Amino acid sequence: MPGGTSHLELPRRVAAFYWMFSLAAVAALGAGVVIGAASALESQTDTKCLRNLGEAADAVRAAIRNRSDLQPVVEQVRASRHLKYCALVSNEGRYVAHTSPDLAGRRREVPTGEVVSWGGVQRTRYRGPDSQVLREYQTSLTLDGETWGTLLIAAPDPGRWASVTAAAAYLPAPLFCSVVLLLAIGTVVLRRTVRPMAQVEKQLRDAALVPAVCGSGLQPIDVPGPAAVGWDRLVALLRDGERREDLDSRLSHALEKYRSQKSEQILNTLPDGIAVTAEDGRISFANKALVGLLGTGASGRDLCGMTMEQCLAAESAGATAGQLFDAGLSKRALVVQLCRSGVTSEGTLRVARLPLRRPGSEDNGGHLWCVRDITQQRLADQMRDQFVNAATHELRTPLANIKAYAETLATGEVTEVEEQKAFCNTIDEEVTRLARFVDDLLHLCQMEVGATSLKRQVTDMERLFHELVNKVRLQMKQKDISFKVNLPGKLPELVVDKEKLTVALVNLLGNAAKYTPEGGQVRLNVETKDKENLLKIEVEDTGIGISAEEQGAIFTKFFRSSDPRVHEQPGSGLGLSLTAEIVRLHGGNLKVRSELNKGSTFTVNLPLCCGESKCSSVQPRVSST
């Protein structure tokens, strides 16, 4: 358990324990020695006293034999043996002689105390009158086989302390000092041994205080020894691992960042608008295209933080938009078309919304939005549908007429010759009409495939124009249109695709006739402009004209004006685009000038090729649609 500041360091603790146990051992040893010494001392004392007793007994016996006075004998015994007292007790229990003279003749009081007997000798340890502990030895005195009395000698009991001090006296000081020295050396050696462990323990304790173990917090220890080396290796390994982990995590961060940047880059190059919304509907990511689509024209408008509802609602409304924001449908993938009728833009948006799930759960994790501007596509689809309708009409109507007229003729219903002729003429016209349309279709196919190419030949332009005029004269006449042709005196020979150029110009003249009301005027003006190296062909009419907005669109495929007067006339919407393509392939240009209800002027400028060699080097461009 991590201790507080009161916690001792390892070496000190070890040293403390070592000292504690060593001292305990020493103390035990000392105690043992003391106890041993004490008992040795005691037995020594006993031996001495017993010898004294024996010698005293001999002296008393000698004195008794000699019929000397016993008192001086006991005193002498006492003095020479350093006894406390010496006494002789008769068999009746009276002191015969005693070193304390006042006790002579008195009755003996047997002391009470610890008694030990060895054969005929008895030792009593008791506390004397002056509170001194005495040892009294007594033996029965026999003389010539006759028990004469009891001999007593007493010596002071050395006591416990005496044995200790004696034992201590036995321990020589050098021995003691060498023991202490050994202990000290032992401590030092112990400390030294323990030092690496001490450092390790300290570091580990410090590490325990820190909430997360960090290898860099652990240090190698500069202490010799295998444990230290092992520790250093461990620390190095840990640091290595950490470094690697750190490197790994930095690498993976960098990689992630790179990937997300790359993803963002990719997303930002997409033409479709992509957005990601969170659960609350707020945009968390919007790519550039989306900002362009929905940001109201302001560049760099930040959509993040706004809801898709806000962004889209500005553009549109209605049931389809409502679907996107219906909470009940939030888990479904939806694709919806929204019509924009905003101030800044018109058109149609295709909005696809995919629900995102939080990883590992079914919960709503926001949505992924894809917004595409399909205005052009829808326009193209619309025009294509228009074309299909027109094509159906243009193919089947002439066929129906041909069949109806032919069958009627065949049944003989038509009796009058004039009427028969009229019927046949109608059939003929319808065939022509059909053929023209089929040609248009074929040209369309060619243009689609990109196979339109020119077969250029040296062409007599005057002849071309005359044939052209003949082709359209009837049409003009039928509508009572005043058709005037202005050709220059001398028309050059051009290296052109005669057939295709005729088609192109017939289209222009046919349109002029179609869209000019009865009694109107159509002019064909041809001019050579040598300075600009151009042949200028102008078709001018006093027809219904083309509105300014539509003038840009009339050359696109399938385009038919929304003017009802145009719808009245049959047409595929291909003529002008075909004419424009043919003129372009010839290296020329096609322009229009028109005023609604006043009339239109279409101008074709063709380059005047000077010499065959130059023109044959012109490669027809493959048109890509």
Added chain:
Amino acid sequence: MTDKGRRVLIVEDDTAMAYVIRFTLQRAGLRVKVADCGKSAWSMLKDEDFDLVLTDLLMPGMTGDELCRNMRADPGLAAIPVVILTVKGFELDRGHYLRDLCVSAVISKPFSPQELVRIVEQHLAVGAVSP
């Protein structure tokens, strides 16, 4: 002599087609009038009585479809049988016309004039339709 039961209105914007149809039906003994668009057909229907209307679909202004609806919506005209004559062929939803607009027949162009006469006579004989 009454023409009742034999009056046909042709609604067709293509003049050549209108002419041959009128020729054919007149030869069959029917009283025929021609309107060149839906609008003029509507005003003719209001002014005169007809026993059958033969109409094209694709016309400028009011289409044949709209003409039909308007007729069915008008109590005075709702019962007049209508025959549709159209360039639309297999792509047409015939069910819509036959069921929803109570059109008597749908003929696709090109058609046989004899066949046309037969169908017109057939539906004139049937008489009024119940929309």
